[in-house]
Amino acid sequence: MKKVLIGFHIIVFLILPLSLYAGVPQNTVEGHVNNVLNVLRDPAMKGDKAKKAKKEKVRSISEKMFDFNELSKRTLGMNWKSLNPDQQKEFLDLYKDILEDAYMDRIMSYSDEKVVFSKEIMLSDDTAEVQSNIITKKAEIPIYYRVILKDGEWRVYDVIIEGVSLIKNYRTQFREILANKSPEELLKVLRKKVGKA
């Protein structure tokens, strides 16, 4: 009787952490993506006026979906430490603006391509990769989301499209700039890019 009990306890303890998080990274990302798609497909929101409202909704979903702090930190990598806290904060805001400028139009031009989530792979205890495909008539475009668990919530810190990691691509660019310029000058470049110069 006792042996059975011990075995039972062990099983329960083993299952506990697993069950809590099984499939959660994928469900989280998928939920956010579906929310965005629902906004874009909403037949009640047509025309230029609605476009602004749509953008606002997409923006608020992306605030929940992404961990922009983690994303900024990982983008700069070693160089993150060479920025003082104020600079880090400004960098984060500017970087977010740049990403939004770059991707909002692309998201808004979405036209009924199918998004299929295939699987999730745990990269470590608190990071995972959620894999999806956008299926167009021409081809399938693999889009992978890297997510990190913080305070019980999975948030995206990198997007990998056809093997090209967003944060790595920007890291290479920022590194080249920071190789012969100061962080302040980098911020100047970014301000100019988003039109805040």
Added chain:
Amino acid sequence: MKLITLTIGVFGLLALFLFGFSHESLALTITSSDQDQEIKSSQGYETLQVQEQPTQEPDKHIKKSDQEETLTEEEETVQIADPLYVWNKGMYYFNDKFYFWLLKPVSQGYSAVFPEGVRLSISNFYQNITTPIRFVNNLLQLKIKSAGNELLRFVMNTTFGVAGLGDFAKDKMDIKRHDEDLGQTFGHYGIGHGFYIVWPILGPSSLRDTTGYVGDLFLHPVSYITPIETAVGIDAHEKVNETSFHIGEYEDLKKAAIDPYISIRDAYAQHRKKKVEE
């Protein structure tokens, strides 16, 4: 003894609850690979809402992780040497102008004349005739099954797909293309890029991939077409047809980049790395 019974009870209930929970997420994971997305999404989100409740203060969140956490980094970037920087940058500007002044307007005019279905068939046709390249390179990498699939695709698409205009194998038999070229084959056996090189019109490449490209030309049917003007004409048509599906992508990339030249070079290196690993 009573205590034990109680613990069993509590844990039993807990286990049941957790099993139910895990079972549900499992079911969700399975359905998510299904084609139809809409139904399951609302259900999936309910589970999520529960998870999202606790953190409602993003500002606090940022501050905390700034101070307490050490940097978790994935420092590895995909490096590619660029000793021909001056030439490459010149070619980058040339290709930029080539795209905006010639390729893009021509492709736009082209897609105004030919509907998407036609352009798709043409694209399939061009893909079909380059089967020898993919077949041989799959073999060279000992990917026997993929090589077999390429062969099967060729037979199916040439017959039932009507001379390769349709992708019968993908649509009806779910056999997908296995892109392999000689550059990837070199990479598969551990040969690195050498260095980055940008060609006029052809775009980003490397010493390794250019060598591979030239090698693959021997397996490309269009290479054997004479006179050479006809072959060039066919290549140009293929390029225009292909570009017609991708208008706007280069523009987006440029818009997103801080330094477009570096962004493209890095994207090339990352993309090819993935292709080699596949």
